[in-house]
Amino acid sequence: MMVYLFNILAAVFFTFFTHEVYTEIPHTALMSLSLFLGYYGVLWLFSWFYNKRHFKKVPMAIGLFLFYIKELWWASLKVTYDSLTPTHHMKPGVIAYPMIAKSDIEITLLANFITLTPGSLSIDISEDRSILYIHETYIQHGDIPKYKEKLRNGFEKRILEITR
Incomplete structure (x- = not known):
């Protein structure tokens, strides 16, 4: 459960980090896409902890x-x-x-x-x-x-x- 919570927090951090770095205007679609890609990117990086x-x-x-x-x-x-x-x-x-x-x-x-x-x-x-x-x-x-x-x-x- 802790690994799952860590991944969600890392995905949210990744979303806001990429959003702030690449854009200055908030876009809901871009933030949603960043959250989705960030979450699955983190899961992919830590995939040895998860069921494939x-x-x-x-x-x-x-x-x-x-x-x-x-x-x-x-x-x-x-x-x-x-x-x-x-x-x-x-x-x-x-x-x-x-x-x-x-x-x-x-x-x-x-x-x-x-x-x-x-x-x-x-x-x-x-x-x-x-x-x-x-x-x-x-x-x-x-x-x-x-x-x-x-x-x-x-x-x-x-x-x-x-x-x-």
């Missing part, structure tokens, strides 16, 4: 964010198209999704990513925390297994890679 998986999780988190942006884009287009056309293609339904995620953070992230995607909403979690109930707006008759597989290989897989 930490450096692999940052690109995974960026990948999860980009995957969410892609899903958000396609779901928004689908909802927009359905709203603007005279015929509605909505076939709403509730899906019982058996989760692999077990910890609070994994379940919370999964439920929030599903809810933040247009056309879907996390409703409830079973008492044994193994099933997530999801309201999906666009479900055709035979698409439920395909939708569950899409969730398993999409959001849940990426969340589990980051948290485990």
Whole structure:
């Protein structure tokens, strides 16, 4: 814990040092970038104290964010198209999704990513925390297994890679 606190203090010091040396006008974006680069620079320099998986999780988190942006884009287009056309293609339904995620953070992230995607909403979690109930707006008759597989290989897989 002390090494972690030392690294945070060193990163903050590095941020303000580089900010004062290279600029005279405060820029929030430059300070944020300096803090990020300083923090990971210090971690890289002292990496023999740390588990190397930490450096692999940052690109995974960026990948999860980009995957969410892609899903958000396609779901928004689908909802927009359905709203603007005279015929509605909505076939709403509730899906019982058996989760692999077990910890609070994994379940919370999964439920929030599903809810933040247009056309879907996390409703409830079973008492044994193994099933997530999801309201999906666009479900055709035979698409439920395909939708569950899409969730398993999409959001849940990426969340589990980051948290485990």
